[in-house]
Amino acid sequence: MTAGAVSGEERLARAALTRLTEPGDENVGRWLGRMGAVRLVRGLTGAGPPPEGAREDRLTGCRARAGTLDPRGDLATVARLGGRFLCPGDTEWPGQLDDLGDARPIGLWVRGSPNVRLWALRSVAVVGARACTDYGSRVAALLGSGLAERGWVVISGAAYGVDGAAHRGALAAGGATVAVLASGIDVPYPRGHAELIGRIAEQGLVLAELPPGGHPTRSRFVLRNRVIAALTRGTVVVEAQYRSGSLVTARRARELGRQTMGVPGPVTSGLSAGVHELLREGACLVTDADEVVELVGSIGELAPRRRGPVVARDLLDAGAVRALEAVPGRGGGDLGLIARDAGMGREHALARLYELQALGFVERLGDRWQLADAASTSGTPKPPGRRPPARRGGA
Structure with a gap:
């Protein structure tokens, strides 16, 4: 048996009630609160006054089950299994079960x-x-x-x-x-x-x-x-x-x-x-x-932040992103067009374009700037490198 405030007589009576009644019966829970387990067992088995409001058919069913009661034997059986019978009031009783009110387990x-x-x-x-x-x-x-x-x-x-x-x-x-x-x-x-x-x-x-x-x-x-x-x-x-x-x-x-x-x-x-x-x-x-x-869990037990894979474009600051978005996708554009669409001065825009070129996002063709090949499709820049020199003369 488990140590606690529950008397041996109360434990035996509650063990008997688990065989005498069905789990979760709120009527039994109310009777248990008013009468206690010992008096309730007596009342349901005919050995004492029946609980108030108990129907005759209910009492007849309980008396039929009374012949099978052997709470000491049940406690001995669970002890042989290495187990125990817990009651409300035991130090090991999980208090959150009390939230069930009258439907609390016996x-x-x-x-x-x-x-x-x-x-x-x-x-x-x-x-x-x-x-x-x-x-x-x-x-x-x-x-x-x-x-x-x-x-x-x-x-x-x-x-x-x-x-x-x-x-x-x-x-x-x-x-x-x-x-x-x-x-x-x-x-x-x-x-x-x-x-x-x-x-x-x-x-x-x-x-x-x-x-x-x-x-x-x-x-x-x-x-x-x-x-x-x-x-x-x-x-x-x-x-x-x-x-x-x-x-x-x-x-x-x-x-x-x-x-x-x-x-x-x-x-x-x-x-x-x-x-x-x-x-x-x-x-x-x-x-x-x-x-x-x-x-x-407790405060601070947070799930990790979920996000997709980080691509190179995510690492650009706001000004570089504005300049990149102003570069036309096809055919490119000159510095004046890009500066206007990005909402920044020509010198500032040019500095941003050189930065983007070094990172492989854009490339320069004469006076025009255009997106690098990969930048327009995947969001990942083409590795920067030197362009091959133009061929001179005929084929």
Whole structure:
């Protein structure tokens, strides 16, 4: 068990409630706040007064589940896995989960040795489509490894596709990653990711609201997403269709005041449609880990400035640029024409033209000046050099 202000009786009762009730039930959250865990368990199982407002069919269902309650056995099971059961009030409890209000988890079943509270303080969720494209898988892996290399914890749901790629990217970089499951921590789901989830438990953390042996359902996946959203500083979505659990996570994150981010994709792909809709709703567009960290990190953690390649023309000062732009593209022009179009005196214009000639941007033919061959097409000057002497006489 984890040291903290939570009594042994309270911990046992909360462990029982994770088997007795479903995750994210706000009625249970309200009853828990009024009655405490011990009285609530008694009320739901018929051993004490029922909670106010509880329907009879609800109480009947809880009493049916009461026969399966063995909180001491569940705590022993998680201890054998090298894990623990966290409750609100424990020193390791991640306080940002309290932002969920009455939908806050009753407790968290944990595998892995790192401190959940400390890891959650510097974490980012990377989520997306299960049936992602190669592009989505590659982007998710790069985000996972990039965030891990920058000291951020990558949190996801261990699903196929984007989730798995993000976890693998973080693990490959030797970084920190957390899997939040919609099943018990001893029930790896999907089955094909049993090895991956085992690696995450060894190198990072595996979290679940369901007790040991708990199996995932469709509704539990949706409810799991609220934990991912609340636990992290921000959520990045990589590929998602319009109806996607990833969008549920991102929108819940936005409601909780967290950063929401999306990686754009081809407009012709249905897997990009949900992300693009999220961006239209106000999420921030990101393309790599640097841009994610700029949004969720501390002051000064800025992404590098992005720009195209620097060409020689970029290095000219304003006067040289004006003189260059005044040189006609075809046939050239005399000094008077160039000085007039550049808006400068003849002597100033001539000095600029000699400067441009030395840099290879222009060339002089008698009394006329014209652009060097390459300058008119690519923005890169032709290397300066001597022109061959004109031939005299006939051919």
